[in-house]
Amino acid sequence: MAEIFENPPQIDSNYEPLGAAELVDHDGGSLRLKAGSTIVEVSALAPDLFRVGAFPDGSTPGYDSEAIAKQEWGTVEVSMERSDKEITLSTSAATAHVSLDPLRVSFADASGRSLAADDEEFGMGFSRRPDADVFTQPLGPSPRLYKRREEGERYFGCGERTSGLEKTGSHQIFWNVDPPLGHTASFNNLYTSIPFVFSMTKGRAHGLLFDDPGRIEFDLALEDEDRSYYGAEGGNLVYYVFCGPTPGDVLDRYTELTGRTPMPPLWSLGNQQCRYSYMDEDEVREVARNFRERDIPCDVIHLDIHYMDGYRVFTWNEERFPEPEKLMSELREQGFRVVTIVDPGVKVDENYPVYTEGHERDLFCKTGVGEEYHNAVWPGICAFPDFTNAETREWWGANHSALLDVGVAGIWCDMNEPSLFIPRQSTMPGDVVHPGDDDPKFHAQIHNAYGSLMARAARAGLLKLRPGERPFVITRAGYAGLQRHAMQWTGDNSSWWEHLWMSMPQLQNLGLSGVAWAGVDIGGFGGDANAELLARWAEFGAFQPFCRNHTAIGTRRQEPWAFGEPCESVYRKMMKLRQRLLPYLYSLFEECHRTGAPILRPLLFEYPEDETTYTADDEFLLGDALLVAPITRSGIEHRHVYLPRGCWFHYWTGERFDGPAHVLAHAPLGQPPLYVKANTAVPMAPDMAHTGEGTWDPLTLLLYPTAGADESVLYEDAGDGFDYEDGEYARRTVSCEEAAGSVTVRLSERLGSFVPQRQELRLELRGFGSAPESVEVNGEGADSSYDEETGTVIVSLGETESVITVEIVR
Numbered sequence: 062m063a064e065i066f067e068n069p070p071q072i073d074s075n076y077e078p079l080g081a082a083e084l085v086d087h088d089g090g091s092l093r094l095k096a097g098s099t100i101v102e103v104s105a106l107a108p109d110l111f112r113v114g115a116f117p118d119g120s121t122p123g124y125d126s127e128a129i130a131k132q133e134w135g136t137v138e139v140s141m142e143r144s145d146k147e148i149t150l151s152t153s154a155a156t157a158h159v160s161l162d163p164l165r166v167s168f169a170d171a172s173g174r175s176l177a178a179d180d181e182e183f184g185m186g187f188s189r190r191p192d193a194d195v196f197t198q199p200l201g202p203s204p205r206l207y208k209r210r211e212e213g214e215r216y217f218g219c220g221e222r223t224s225g226l227e228k229t230g231s232h233q234i235f236w237n238v239d240p241p242l243g244h245t246a247s248f249n250n251l252y253t254s255i256p257f258v259f260s261m262t263k264g265r266a267h268g269l270l271f272d273d274p275g276r277i278e279f280d281l282a283l284e285d286e287d288r289s290y291y292g293a294e295g296g297n298l299v300y301y302v303f304c305g306p307t308p309g310d311v312l313d314r315y316t317e318l319t320g321r322t323p324m325p326p327l328w329s330l331g332n333q334q335c336r337y338s339y340m341d342e343d344e345v346r347e348v349a350r351n352f353r354e355r356d357i358p359c360d361v362i363h364l365d366i367h368y369m370d371g372y373r374v375f376t377w378n379e380e381r382f383p384e385p386e387k388l389m390s391e392l393r394e395q396g397f398r399v400v401t402i403v404d405p406g407v408k409v410d411e412n413y414p415v416y417t418e419g420h421e422r423d424l425f426c427k428t429g430v431g432e433e434y435h436n437a438v439w440p441g442i443c444a445f446p447d448f449t450n451a452e453t454r455e456w457w458g459a460n461h462s463a464l465l466d467v468g469v470a471g472i473w474c475d476m477n478e479p480s481l482f483i484p485r486q487s488t489m490p491g492d493v494v495h496p497g498d499d500d501p502k503f504h505a506q507i508h509n510a511y512g513s514l515m516a517r518a519a520r521a522g523l524l525k526l527r528p529g530e531r532p533f534v535i536t537r538a539g540y541a542g543l544q545r546h547a548m549q550w551t552g553d554n555s556s557w558w559e560h561l562w563m564s565m566p567q568l569q570n571l572g573l574s575g576v577a578w579a580g581v582d583i584g585g586f587g588g589d590a591n592a593e594l595l596a597r598w599a600e601f602g603a604f605q606p607f608c609r610n611h612t613a614i615g616t617r618r619q620e621p622w623a624f625g626e627p628c629e630s631v632y633r634k635m636m637k638l639r640q641r642l643l644p645y646l647y648s649l650f651e652e653c654h655r656t657g658a659p660i661l662r663p664l665l666f667e668y669p670e671d672e673t674t675y676t677a678d679d680e681f682l683l684g685d686a687l688l689v690a691p692i693t694r695s696g697i698e699h700r701h702v703y704l705p706r707g708c709w710f711h712y713w714t715g716e717r718f719d720g721p722a723h724v725l726a727h728a729p730l731g732q733p734p735l736y737v738k739a740n741t742a743v744p745m746a747p748d749m750a751h752t753g754e755g756t757w758d759p760l761t762l763l764l765y766p767t768a769g770a771d772e773s774v775l776y777e778d779a780g781d782g783f784d785y786e787d788g789e790y791a792r793r794t795v796s797c798e799e800a801a802g803s804v805t806v807r808l809s810e811r812l813g814s815f816v817p818q819r820q821e822l823r824l825e826l827r828g829f830g831s832a833p834e835s836v837e838v839n840g841e842g843a844d845s846s847y848d849e850e851t852g853t854v855i856v857s858l859g860e861t862e863s864v865i866t867v868e869i870v871r
């Protein structure tokens with residue numbers, strides 16, 4: 062209870078801010094100062110990115126961290142100015158101001174806007190107990206950082222928080238846990254910890270990453286509305302400031318530093334199905350058969366813990382799954398892939414080679430007196446791999462051959478907070494030792510990184526075992542930067558309307574924290590779903606970057622057909638829509654991979670100047686062209702939707718709205734409020750049962766033309782493998798402009814060497830009250846038709862790599 066409801070005070074009596082500092086060294090983009098015994102370094106890593114490190118024992122600065130993907134940054138052009146009182150480091154895009162007595166650091170963007178300025182009174186420093194020694198403060202002095210809140214500054218991000226989008230006036234805890242089933246929005250820390258605060262100040266964005274994988278806490282203008290606070294238990298103080306000024310700039314730089322989301326295999330964007338557990342081969346076959354017979358698209362079936370022999374990881378249960386290889390190849394023929402769960406706990410069993418090998422090679426975590434650390438999880442008493450050790454990660458990765466060799470396609474890393482059963486749903490005690498690579502650490506020092514390190518081992522293992530294929534790895538736990546190893550699914554939600562609602566801010570918060578590839582269990586995991594809840598959840602879930610239905614052991618069946626009609630038809634319709642939207646979704650994944658832009662994104666990402674969007678957490682954008690506002694209460698068919706500036710078309714009725722506007726949407730079952738931005742092409746595939754069924758032929762570009770202009774990007778490649786890195790992709794920009802009743806759609810030249818295998822590209826232009834006067838493609842008569850009932854003009858185009866211009870006169 063205390064953890065949830067009591068906020069510790071920001072300032073404790075042992076805190077000492079750093080005082081006067083002197084410059085001891087500088088080179089190019091970096092200053093090194095000394096304040097008392099503390100070494101402080103301020104560095105410009107990129108024009109809009111600064112790093113600050115404070116090392117209380119006077120040691121040489123070092124920034125190794127699981128969060129950080131890019132340690133080496135090229136030279137940044139920096140000019141330095143120096144007076145007795147202050148040193149400034151200026152790049153082309155931002156400035157760091159370092160005042161020397163007392164030492165305070167602040168920043169400004171190119172426009173001179175002040176951001177992430179140290180609080181004048183408290184600055185940064187360390188809290189040391191008066192009797193501090195290795196027993197009273199085993200992790201060393203506790204770093205603390207106080208920043209001024211700028212006028213109008215509002216806080217967002219902070220990872221997988223469920224309690225709304227905005228974080229202003231909140232206390233944030235970063236400590237990975239497996240929360241009890243039925244967690245609510247008042248639970249702060251969940252499975253992953255991403256200590257990244259995304260700030261918006263009157264339309265301009267900046268970010269702050271406080272890098273420490275131990276327990277950390279933030280106070281974002283809760284105790285004092287003019288100040289934010291960032292504190293860890295022990296160690297050095299390291300933080301990064303991203304100066305923006307657009308939300309896209311912040312996430313671009315943040316994901317350059319912490320790593321980008323890899324390109325997914327296309328099949329992993331298809332619909333997925335799971336249950337804890339499909340108990341045997343026959344049950345799996347039955348589920349697969351139902352999907353195909355009922356014509357509900359599905360690409361993946363997951364196997365939960367019962368496929369294993371007594372929950373021993375990297376084994377098969379010979380009674381339940383006697384012929385996994387045969388099962389997998391049968392499923393593969395029907396277009397299904399199989400993903401298996403893997404937990405970190407390795408059963409202590411002298412007759413189990415995974416354990417005996419790990420034990421003999423000394424790859425497990427230790428107690429303080431050097432014994433193997435044991436606790437209970439599903440298999441009973443287990444040992445836990447020390448994933449901080451590169452040798453352990455390599456060994457762990459190689460063990461996945463037991464699954465991949467029989468045809469498993471992807472790996473689901475679970476329980477990796479780690480979650481332990483003694484006491485129930487606890488985690489490792491802080492004094493457990495990770496011997497590491499000759500650099501032992503207490504668990505308390507690396508706790509939040511444990512899940513990321515497990516996912517990293519899995520991804521590296523998969524890459525080694527199948528070098529030509531893009532790994533599909535799911536993780537439940539992790540730390541900042543986890544997005545470069547795995548996608549995140551958000552653990553054990555419940556079959557409650559509240560949890561359906563909470564999914565929206567949760568995924569938007571993750572997207573603003575670099576974890577764009579994410580999803581919640583459709584239908585809810587704990588408890589029993591019902592027909593209406595499952596149907597509405599599918600209406601939301603179809604738009605998630607990761608789309609999987611999952612439920613706990615002992616709950617009601619939750620497959621799309623479990624509740625009969627009308628739920629089944631709604632589910633089918635939504636999954637068919639998702640399947641059709643895959644070219645759009647895939648293009649968004651590529652944008653995310655290149656720039657860090659969230660896939661499922663808050664409105665504020667696109668409309669930062671519009672402060673109404675800052676609290677719009679019950680609706681979201683998928684890319685910039687689709688706005689989704691799911692129904693999240695029972696018995697409701699209407700809801701309020703905020704449409705930001707621009708012109709929006711209701712997907713199901715074609716009705717036009719001019720934003721900014723607050724509208725009341727009518728959303729009967731099967732028609733979740735979905736709006737398409739005018740002039741923005743949404744590429745769509747034909748109907749398919751799974752992603753491998755055929756090529757995207759014809760590929761449809763759905764457009765609602767209206768006065769004005771906009772554009773979008775279509776990205777395609779082989780859908781797997783790494784040839785795209787050598788230019789084997791196809792990218793084209795689609796622009797649409799309407800002026801004086803004349804609509805011009807222009808497909809740019811096709812860039813890249815990938816040649817889409819199709820005969821037909823077609824434009825589907827909606828919102829035509831009557832047949833167009835003329836339609837021309839590249840100045841000549843075109844193959845087009847008009848459907849009076851739907852007001853749709855279809856223009857058929859061949860696939861060519863050159864520019865295509867289509868002129869339609871209304």
Ligand code: GLC
Nearest residue numbers: 337365366402475552553613
């Ligand atoms: C955890 C997972 C859940 C899984 C269960 C059994 O609770 O979060 O998804 O089904 O373990 O493996």
